[in-house]
Amino acid sequence: MDPIMAATDAPFIPPMPPPAPDRVGALGVLAGLRRNAYSAFPPRCREQPVLVLPMPGRDVVVAAGPQAMRDVLATRPDLYRRIAAGDRIFGPLIGRGVAASEGQAWRHQRRILAPAFTPRTVSLLAPHMAACTEAALGPLEASRGEPVDLLTVMQDLSLAVACTSIFSLETDTFGPQLRGLLLSYAGGIGRPRASDFILPRWMPTPTTFRRSRFRRRWRALILAIIAQRRASRSPEAPRDLFDLLSEAYEGREEDLLADEVSTMIFAGHETTGLTLF
Helix, strand or coil: CCHHHHHHHCCCCCCCCCCCCCCCCHHHHHHHHCCCCHHHCCHHHHCCCEEEECCCCCCEEEECCHHHHHHHHHHCHHHCCCCHHHHHHHHHHHCCCCCCCCHHHHHHHHHHHHHHCCHHHHHHHHHHHHHHHHHHHHHHHHCCCCCCCHHHHHHHHHHHHHHHHHHCCCHHHHHHHHHHHHHHHHCCCCCCCHHHHHCCCCCCCCCHHHHHHHHHHHHHHHHHHHHHHHHHCCCCCCCCHHHHHHHHHCCCCHHHHHHHHHHHHHHHHHHHHHHHC
16 A cells, blocks of 8 residues: 555544643642643543542542532532632632532522423524534635634634524624633633642632632623623514523522523633534
8 A cells, every 4th residue: 555645544633732640649730730631630530430639738539430420410419519729710700600509509500490401402502503603614614725723713613602592692792802801811810720729718819809800890791791682682583591591590690690691601612612622
């Protein structure tokens, strides 16, 4: 076989950063998270359902297997508590949303939100997702043969899906502001720091004030989006996720409703965008 043809026909394997060494501790994971999340964890995180990473003062337990995650998130959530670092890092974005709550508050919010996340919701949101995907394909086709920053494309697509499926709003309306704040936070004060993990929950960290200030800016933007969505909505418009969330909360707990919306936007931009990438 022609070696050139053999090389051409070989399946493409994208480059991947090397994982952390097996003996890495929690502080080593923290240092890795500031560079690349994939290379922050050792290979055994993908092989063992539960593992313990040593850290001065308190070990960090990582639930990596499906059953372990189910125990933490659904079956026995009362046995676990979220680490302070999670509240410090993600709190400015998602507030007291269901992804950040615990105990009775978590059960209450999960019960309220459950009707909005049933299989029938997929058919409701699928047209929004399809329209955003079609819109993203045009620029990609036009750039055929040229280098493309796929991470940015996937994050933009995920944010567009989040905005349209939640609010039925065009991304141009608030997309640049949302993306700008998300990127500035993730690349700056949102990066994990040793103080986030080491200091007690009650003790402020060096970034507490700046994160609180970011929280006010982010919150104001989310409330502005909600206000515009409510003001511009016509009774004949197709239903979207905001309709379902609003019905779930039935006009109560507006602060929590805003936090749930923030959670969806953040998860769409970061988690879904990175998964697509």
